[in-house]
Amino acid sequence: MSELTPKMDGIVEAEIERTTGPWREAWRSFRKSKVAVAGMIIILFFVLLAIFGPLIAKEGINEQMAADRLQPPSSEYWLGTDDFGRDILSRIIHGARISLSVGFLSVIASVVVGSFLGIVAGYYGRWTDTIISRTFDIMLAFPSILLAIAIVSVLGPGLENALIAIAIINVPNFGRLIRSKVLSIKEDEYIMAAKAIGMKDARILFSHILPNSMAPVIVQGTLAVATAILEAAALGFLGLGAQAPQPEWGKMLADSKSYLQSAPWTMIFPGLSIMLTVLGFNLMGDGLRDALDPKMKN
Amino acid sequence: MNERKKILEVNDLQTTFFTDSGNVPAVDHIEFHLRDGEILGIVGESGCGKSVTSLSVMGLVPSPPGKITGGEIVYNGRNLIGLSEKEMRQIRGNDIAMIFQEPMTSLNPLFTIGNQMVEAILLHEKGWSKKKAEVRAIEMLKLVGLPRADALLKDYPHQLSGGMRQRVMIAMALVCNPRILIADEPTTALDVTIQAQILKLMRDLNDRLGTAILLITHDLGVVAETCERVIVMYAGQIIEEAPTKLIFEDPQHPYTKGLIQSVPDMRIKKDRLHSIPGNVPKPGSVKSGCRFAARCEFAFDRCFQENPELYETADVHQTRCFLYDEGRVKSDGHKAFIES
Amino acid sequence: MLNYTGRRLLQLVPVLLGMVFIVFMMIRAIPGNPAQIILGQQATPEAIAAMNARLGLDQPWYIQFFKYLGGILQGDLGESMRTRLPVADEIWPHLAATMELAFFAMIIAIIVGVNAGIISAWFQNSWFDYIAMILALVGVSMPIFWLGLLGQWAFAIEFSWLPTTGREQVRDPVHAITHLYIIDTIIQGRFDQLWQVIRHLILPGLALATIPMAIIARMTRSSMLEVMRSDYIRTARAKGQKMFWVVYKHAFKNAVIPVLTIIGLQTGMLLGGAILTETIFAWPGIGRYIYDAINFRDYPVIQSGILVVAFIFVMINLIVDLLYGLIDSRIKYD
Amino acid sequence: ACGGNGSSGSSKDTLVFGRGGDSTSLDPSRVTEGETFKVTVNLFETLLNFGEQDTTIQPGLAKEWDTSDDGLTYTFKLEEGVKFHDDTDFNAEAVVKNFERWANGNADMFPYYDTMFGGFKGDEGHVIDSVTADGDYTVIIKLKRPQAPFLKNIAMSMFAIASPTAFEKGDDQFERNPVGTGPFKFVDWKTNDSITIEKFDGYWQKGLPKLDKIIFRSIPDNSARLNALIAGEIDLADGINPADGEKIEGNADLQLIERPSMNVGYLGLTVTRPPFDKKEVRQAINHAIDKQTIIDSFFEGRADIAKNPMPSSISGYNDDIKGYDYNPEKAKELLAKAGYPDGFKMELWAMPVPRPYMPDGAKVAEVIQSNLADIGVKAEIVSYEWGTYLDKASKGEADAFMLGWTGDNGDADNFLYALLDEDNIGSNNYTYFKNAKMHDLFIEAQTEVDEDKRIELYKKAQEIIHEEAPWVPLAHSTPLLAAAKDLTGFVPHPTGSDLLSNVEFK
Amino acid sequence: MATKPLLKVENLKKYFPVKKGMFGKTVGHVKAVDDVSFFVNEGETLGIVGESGCGKSTTGRVLMRLLEPTDGKIEFDGKDLASLSQEEMRKTRRDIQMVFQDPYASLNPRHTIGKILEEPLIVHGLSDPKERKKKVREFLEIVGLNAYHAKRYPHQFSGGQRQRIGIARALMTNPKLIIADEPVSALDVSIQAQVLNLMQDLQKEFNLTYIFIAHDLGVVRHISDRVAVMYLGKMVEVADSEQLYEKPLHPYTQALLSAVPVPDPDFQKEQIIIEGDIPNPADPPTGCTFHTRCPFKMDICTKVAPHLSEQTNGHSVACHLYTTQVDNDIKQLEGSL
Numbered sequence A: 001m002s003e004l005t006p007k008m009d010g011i012v013e014a015e016i017e018r019t020t021g022p023w024r025e026a027w028r029s030f031r032k033s034k035v036a037v038a039g040m041i042i043i044l045f046f047v048l049l050a051i052f053g054p055l056i057a058k059e060g061i062n063e064q065m066a067a068d069r070l071q072p073p074s075s076e077y078w079l080g081t082d083d084f085g086r087d088i089l090s091r092i093i094h095g096a097r098i099s100l101s102v103g104f105l106s107v108i109a110s111v112v113v114g115s116f117l118g119i120v121a122g123y124y125g126r127w128t129d130t131i132i133s134r135t136f137d138i139m140l141a142f143p144s145i146l147l148a149i150a151i152v153s154v155l156g157p158g159l160e161n162a163l164i165a166i167a168i169i170n171v172p173n174f175g176r177l178i179r180s181k182v183l184s185i186k187e188d189e190y191i192m193a194a195k196a197i198g199m200k201d202a203r204i205l206f207s208h209i210l211p212n213s214m215a216p217v218i219v220q221g222t223l224a225v226a227t228a229i230l231e232a233a234a235l236g237f238l239g240l241g242a243q244a245p246q247p248e249w250g251k252m253l254a255d256s257k258s259y260l261q262s263a264p265w266t267m268i269f270p271g272l273s274i275m276l277t278v279l280g281f282n283l284m285g286d287g288l289r290d291a292l293d294p295k296m297k298n
Numbered sequence B: 001m002n003e004r005k006k007i008l009e010v011n012d013l014q015t016t017f018f019t020d021s022g023n024v025p026a027v028d029h030i031e032f033h034l035r036d037g038e039i040l041g042i043v044g045e046s047g048c049g050k051s052v053t054s055l056s057v058m059g060l061v062p063s064p065p066g067k068i069t070g071g072e073i074v075y076n077g078r079n080l081i082g083l084s085e086k087e088m089r090q091i092r093g094n095d096i097a098m099i100f101q102e103p104m105t106s107l108n109p110l111f112t113i114g115n116q117m118v119e120a121i122l123l124h125e126k127g128w129s130k131k132k133a134e135v136r137a138i139e140m141l142k143l144v145g146l147p148r149a150d151a152l153l154k155d156y157p158h159q160l161s162g163g164m165r166q167r168v169m170i171a172m173a174l175v176c177n178p179r180i181l182i183a184d185e186p187t188t189a190l191d192v193t194i195q196a197q198i199l200k201l202m203r204d205l206n207d208r209l210g211t212a213i214l215l216i217t218h219d220l221g222v223v224a225e226t227c228e229r230v231i232v233m234y235a236g237q238i239i240e241e242a243p244t245k246l247i248f249e250d251p252q253h254p255y256t257k258g259l260i261q262s263v264p265d266m267r268i269k270k271d272r273l274h275s276i277p278g279n280v281p282k283p284g285s286v287k288s289g290c291r292f293a294a295r296c297e298f299a300f301d302r303c304f305q306e307n308p309e310l311y312e313t314a315d316v317h318q319t320r321c322f323l324y325d326e327g328r329v330k331s332d333g334h335k336a337f338i339e340s
Numbered sequence C: 001m002l003n004y005t006g007r008r009l010l011q012l013v014p015v016l017l018g019m020v021f022i023v024f025m026m027i028r029a030i031p032g033n034p035a036q037i038i039l040g041q042q043a044t045p046e047a048i049a050a051m052n053a054r055l056g057l058d059q060p061w062y063i064q065f066f067k068y069l070g071g072i073l074q075g076d077l078g079e080s081m082r083t084r085l086p087v088a089d090e091i092w093p094h095l096a097a098t099m100e101l102a103f104f105a106m107i108i109a110i111i112v113g114v115n116a117g118i119i120s121a122w123f124q125n126s127w128f129d130y131i132a133m134i135l136a137l138v139g140v141s142m143p144i145f146w147l148g149l150l151g152q153w154a155f156a157i158e159f160s161w162l163p164t165t166g167r168e169q170v171r172d173p174v175h176a177i178t179h180l181y182i183i184d185t186i187i188q189g190r191f192d193q194l195w196q197v198i199r200h201l202i203l204p205g206l207a208l209a210t211i212p213m214a215i216i217a218r219m220t221r222s223s224m225l226e227v228m229r230s231d232y233i234r235t236a237r238a239k240g241q242k243m244f245w246v247v248y249k250h251a252f253k254n255a256v257i258p259v260l261t262i263i264g265l266q267t268g269m270l271l272g273g274a275i276l277t278e279t280i281f282a283w284p285g286i287g288r289y290i291y292d293a294i295n296f297r298d299y300p301v302i303q304s305g306i307l308v309v310a311f312i313f314v315m316i317n318l319i320v321d322l323l324y325g326l327i328d329s330r331i332k333y334d
Numbered sequence D: 001a002c003g004g005n006g007s008s009g010s011s012k013d014t015l016v017f018g019r020g021g022d023s024t025s026l027d028p029s030r031v032t033e034g035e036t037f038k039v040t041v042n043l044f045e046t047l048l049n050f051g052e053q054d055t056t057i058q059p060g061l062a063k064e065w066d067t068s069d070d071g072l073t074y075t076f077k078l079e080e081g082v083k084f085h086d087d088t089d090f091n092a093e094a095v096v097k098n099f100e101r102w103a104n105g106n107a108d109m110f111p112y113y114d115t116m117f118g119g120f121k122g123d124e125g126h127v128i129d130s131v132t133a134d135g136d137y138t139v140i141i142k143l144k145r146p147q148a149p150f151l152k153n154i155a156m157s158m159f160a161i162a163s164p165t166a167f168e169k170g171d172d173q174f175e176r177n178p179v180g181t182g183p184f185k186f187v188d189w190k191t192n193d194s195i196t197i198e199k200f201d202g203y204w205q206k207g208l209p210k211l212d213k214i215i216f217r218s219i220p221d222n223s224a225r226l227n228a229l230i231a232g233e234i235d236l237a238d239g240i241n242p243a244d245g246e247k248i249e250g251n252a253d254l255q256l257i258e259r260p261s262m263n264v265g266y267l268g269l270t271v272t273r274p275p276f277d278k279k280e281v282r283q284a285i286n287h288a289i290d291k292q293t294i295i296d297s298f299f300e301g302r303a304d305i306a307k308n309p310m311p312s313s314i315s316g317y318n319d320d321i322k323g324y325d326y327n328p329e330k331a332k333e334l335l336a337k338a339g340y341p342d343g344f345k346m347e348l349w350a351m352p353v354p355r356p357y358m359p360d361g362a363k364v365a366e367v368i369q370s371n372l373a374d375i376g377v378k379a380e381i382v383s384y385e386w387g388t389y390l391d392k393a394s395k396g397e398a399d400a401f402m403l404g405w406t407g408d409n410g411d412a413d414n415f416l417y418a419l420l421d422e423d424n425i426g427s428n429n430y431t432y433f434k435n436a437k438m439h440d441l442f443i444e445a446q447t448e449v450d451e452d453k454r455i456e457l458y459k460k461a462q463e464i465i466h467e468e469a470p471w472v473p474l475a476h477s478t479p480l481l482a483a484a485k486d487l488t489g490f491v492p493h494p495t496g497s498d499l500l501s502n503v504e505f506k
Numbered sequence E: 001m002a003t004k005p006l007l008k009v010e011n012l013k014k015y016f017p018v019k020k021g022m023f024g025k026t027v028g029h030v031k032a033v034d035d036v037s038f039f040v041n042e043g044e045t046l047g048i049v050g051e052s053g054c055g056k057s058t059t060g061r062v063l064m065r066l067l068e069p070t071d072g073k074i075e076f077d078g079k080d081l082a083s084l085s086q087e088e089m090r091k092t093r094r095d096i097q098m099v100f101q102d103p104y105a106s107l108n109p110r111h112t113i114g115k116i117l118e119e120p121l122i123v124h125g126l127s128d129p130k131e132r133k134k135k136v137r138e139f140l141e142i143v144g145l146n147a148y149h150a151k152r153y154p155h156q157f158s159g160g161q162r163q164r165i166g167i168a169r170a171l172m173t174n175p176k177l178i179i180a181d182e183p184v185s186a187l188d189v190s191i192q193a194q195v196l197n198l199m200q201d202l203q204k205e206f207n208l209t210y211i212f213i214a215h216d217l218g219v220v221r222h223i224s225d226r227v228a229v230m231y232l233g234k235m236v237e238v239a240d241s242e243q244l245y246e247k248p249l250h251p252y253t254q255a256l257l258s259a260v261p262v263p264d265p266d267f268q269k270e271q272i273i274i275e276g277d278i279p280n281p282a283d284p285p286t287g288c289t290f291h292t293r294c295p296f297k298m299d300i301c302t303k304v305a306p307h308l309s310e311q312t313n314g315h316s317v318a319c320h321l322y323t324t325q326v327d328n329d330i331k332q333l334e335g336s337l
Ligand SMILES: Nc1ncnc2c1ncn2[C@@H]1O[C@H](COP(=O)(O)OP(=O)(O)OP(=O)(O)O)[C@@H](O)[C@H]1O
Pocket: B017, B019, B024, B026, B044, B045, B046, B047, B048, B049, B050, B051, B052, B053, B062, B065, B066, B218, B282, B283
């Protein structure tokens, strides 16, 4: 069998730089995209802000200084103060924690539930599929913001409930995504191969189908974090999300609506924070899509 | 045969893809010509640059990331490189036409056959009425052996079988009587019985219309049955060029030789196939020396250091191998090769 | 195709039924008694009891449900608890208001988004592409209520270019016939009013259009890029076709289906989800109408309102599905 | 701003009145909600009117009236020559028909009639015995027992006299096509958008109304409404945030208008929920809250500190009571006395919607929260969406909740009894406060016809309330409106229903 | 060469329902495999050729019960596979393995080569991790790769290398039968030769039996001892490969053979170019499915489907040209009319 091995290694080695897994490969191509990295830096910035910001933020978020109400940005209050005389910068920093947690937690919840339902529907098919898919159809036919409002109305306003509502309205999106992904992976040849070596269904599901359907979920998840932050802000704006004195950005926006003309900084900075964070997730989501979804690669 | 005029000359063509993972010289200093009315084959394994060569001639290299980075393509005395998009459009379809590998995807699925054919005609026959163009389209469809040609005009591509679609593609390509037809693996996606039909059609058309054909394939059988002259490509380069008969009777490059021997022959059962070890390198992955050296059993030191040129070994036969370097230094490799 | 449409409509029945049921149960899970809310702080317990009796809220839920369902099946959407008007009568002006706004926004979004997407794909990696796509990303990242308020501030207050709120010049109100004011003013030949109606549409329309525009642009671009790589585009170019026609005829027609899907979904979403825009611009639309109904626990309005919106949503998607067939003859409805 | 309002010169005969919500009905007798009355007060008239800016009794459709000594018989002499918008005559028979319509209804149809007159025909508590016509222009109303605020009740805009020919066509018709005798008649209603009314040429008061047309526009968002005013799209805006007051005053094109206050905003302490069952705790909370800061920050100073559950303009107001002062130390002492030296945890319910008596509940709650923190009480701010809020609070589920009240007829009974008596537990008495002595005082006052005696009774009741401290009365706010500079003759009424017949543009 | 049949297939059928409408009403069938019978002797290679869509892959999959057969008997090593329970079948799969066509799609992109190769061992209860690793290394070397490749991912290999991995995976459980579904179709010629040689070497070394599915007649001839030709779900001819290539009986086989381009410009062959396309398998022609393209079509061909019958020793063909029973069939047909 001498001819099978010789001289091959030189070529093989030339082609393969390092031992790289598919994830690391994706990371490499992700890193190459400037916008994606920019998005990641924005997110990282806010994440660090959320983690460490409260430690360095000059003042507590709830210290009311009636004398310093509605101060414009200055060297003392970099982003000015709100109508309680609270430092807006401090509140934005603390708000990062809220917005990011709502974004992440709600998406994680909907990914977990959605994936579970999607996998069950996609893999087992038949009546489970019918029931689950129909339920998704029903949920998707609702205008999502109305559905969220209705859910929050049932549960009562508050950050946790807003989070739950956002998680619920996102479930069908992930469920459908996973279901279709499972359906297509089910037809892939390596699934056939796994069956052919005598593998059991459960193992095929968890060791083959699940990991391979994760890429679009991660992409979708990143983008969904962005949407979730916006939705939380919208609910906050309607007074159905975070409650006083939580410095949630959407609520800060709503609270400062009437100062748009007299004290514009109270509304511009929270708005900008939302926009930047969401932009960060969107940028990163795009980058991830290019990195993880080879179909979109040029 | 040699008296026929060279209608297409490709000199020192280089096409490079500028990708994230580096520059890929997909076509690396290629030089060949096509004579009026001949069928020239380009063979080579996957990724060796056959399609890029043909797209370069058409000025259709996907850009970005691809770009023609050097050389000239002379058609009818005119260098196509550097022509404006508008001038190039005049040439495409009119003088040089092209058909592609996948008949399933090469026709726009959302337009009828008639629509697409008429479009092709009207693009170059300014002032023709649609009616006239339709008549011409039907004529062409009949020419390529499609039954019910007029009804076919109203059909969508998906209503046709693969073989029929490839015939439509050919008809559409020939609609303006081009001088050159470039066919990029036109039968690879088809079943053998259908492949036989299409190849026969192409030979007939070449006979009757005198269209020169540049036939790209990886199937040596197709080359043997169809082409007058063959170019063998490897990793972006031409490594051998000769009339078909010569290539099969007296292959010179070790790669060509290996390739021919690798093909299982339907006529005789061999115990064991000859095989070329190693993998086909991507263009650009071999930085120095002969692209084939790593897989070559006759390789010697020089092969790993310098890239050989195309040596003319006979009037009509060229090979890119140091074994045919006139000023060659005798070596073990050479001896072994000659003896083999 | 008719057959298919019929079947699709039939398939809608369980979805809509499920929806009615979910909404029905959900709004009853919302704490708060409609009678109390409608009657307000001043209400006496007797008044509340009397109202509960009138509204049938003292009956077990399943009786209420089947009564409502029975009504729906006879085309009766119920009667608003608050205003005591048939929901069917009340809903149309609101729906029309939102439809006018949503369609206006979608038209802007489609025209701008589709072309931006096409051009970005055509000149991939050009400056236009980069800028358009960054703008699109910023667009989807924008809290629209913020954008709306800023827009109102800038264009209506600072520059006084556009009206801030409402659908019409209040001092010169449009005589409503269809409640789609653009149509109404045209029917009546009041082109001065038409101009005003359009001016009123611009700010909320733009606010509402931002996100769909961005989404459409991105979707068009990626769909176009995929199509532009395909063989038949190469074929079209090899024929010598002009790039403009290759892009707008051959490529776009093929790229349009996912874009259409998105357009359908977004239109549907705007119809029920424009609550914030409607609030900020005092647009008497359906989102606001249902939102208010939720606040007032006006059960029939919530139920029927959501049902109507969902029905339109699925109908739009059905129409989009049927459009696929017109565009792509490979899609067969059987 | 030019805002495109130069479309026609006649615009100055038209008033566009921007407000927060739409009316639910245009039949005032059928609703309880203020946005309806804002319109109907201009379409209909009542037998008696309130004063221009107070709740004194003034002639209305009845030019004279007379009360019997036992307080059981009222005789009204009606204006003559008054026409309804449908050109039918207004007369005694019409009045009788109106009363009959109400008395034959039920609590669902005529909720205010129920509240104000104790029920309907046949009910035990129904106060009105009979309403009869004596000739064309005299109406006699007989009561079963005296009712002190009867005349004030009659003057409330829900008891407006409508054209019998119109309401006999059916309630549904009538609600959308109101016909009254008011200075304006109904033209058009675009739900949730606008209601248009125009001058009634046959109005009986000469020279009125001055405007040709009024358009009531709903603009739910406060900021958007102000924007519309600045842009000149509306001429008069209701529900101005106190925060915007200064800005409006600084705008040469606008004027700020203050509505006389007849309200109270308070923090209710549910006395059935420990530790608020202890009087000392409730008093401690009263001492803990810095009302001045609240008023300065979130009413922008446009409110009076409240010490009683009703505003001082109402007769019976006890000004001798000394309000709890802001005194955290004292509060801590009281807490310690009650057995909570380290404070406790509680829920603080914040109003989710702005109301005239509380323009921004959530923000006030934040101040209260930080005040309470100073005395060691950890308050968690909770909010429900408005319907839920009221429902849950009325079930006694809140520890402490913010709420308020705007008077309907300027009578003490309409504040004290309505909000704090045990009879109203489960409806308007959200604190579940109960006091037998106070209850007796209220019942007595309801039938007491002697005004001085009544005042005494209410003063006593306020003392009890002060001592027991079921509330922390916070503020009597001055609701704000804003208008274009050239608008004159607008006199805001404390009840919130403004008659616009005198309004014009200069 | 042993002559005991390892696998015996009788009247195997696989119909795919064609569904329509909301309730998925079955309106017809694609007869992907229609009444196919054949056998494979131990240690030999049976080649199956045919054009695209004729049911080659389906046959392979049904044999392993990756698709449930609609009807028929599959006797493997004395057991009727068609009647085994799912669990028994799962266990039996260690004796029958498959190699797939697409080297890019048949390896899970998220698993390392080591994991891919280990999996069959884990699944079939070889639980000592050390031993498993050892075996993985051993087989990697056997198929011409290196032990250190175990740590790598599929995308780091070329098509030919991946196909070797696929083969190694099939070998891990020491199977008796390997069904190879177009294992070299996606490979370049020079690589194809490597893989074919490897497969032949392995066959000798491990005494394997192959069912080798391909559409390339040259490849099939090279590797097979016997060859079966399929057309539209039916087997039209089975013979020793010498026999089949030298003396094809069925007109379709003849056409097929003549259509294959031969890499020899001097070779003069008689070209039989058959007209038309392969019919739609959902709506196959009546009678002999090939009659629409057959140059020798007779009346009977449009009405009666020919049976596969043995002509000479081991050479069977399904064609009326060779049917001795033609007359009987015609009689039968007339009787039924
Ligand atoms: N769009 C592209 N971007 C980057 N590289 C490309 C692109 N198109 C082709 N290449 C490179 O050019 C080389 C030659 O490709 P080409 O398509 O000409 O091969 P081929 O000989 O036609 O192969 P096949 O037989 O597979 O069609 C490939 O190795 C590939 O890496």
